[in-house]
Amino acid sequence: VAAAVWLAAAACCLLGVAAAAAAPNSAPNVVILMGDDLGYGELGAFGARAIATPRLDALAAQGARFTRAYAGYTVCAPSRTALMTGRHSGSFLKANLSGTDIAPGEAVTLAEVLEGAGYATAVYGKSAPLK
Structure with a gap:
């Protein structure tokens, strides 16, 4: 009897793990x-033929393409900050010129919004720290 109870408990646990693993994640x-x-x-992905960009083209084909967006500024740090804060x-440009943080303390970043929605966030490559 003890072996049957243990086997039933183990089967329930394994079925639960399998169901959790099979459940699709609805968040993109x-x-x-x-x-x-x-x-x-x-x-x-946007019509260029001079340089092959197959991996980026594949990403664009599977996702959302923003075709009416503009850079937030002419240099990288303010442009990235505009993208990440929506401001x-x-x-915030005067702060950048004076050498202080480029994002005001009250600015909410896209990463913070995504974290609040349950996403894990990360940044790779060249980046200016926002907070």
């Missing part, structure tokens, strides 16, 4: 790629 992945000096027409670069 969010990947933002930002390249300095990369123009709209330089990727195959116009004029609201």
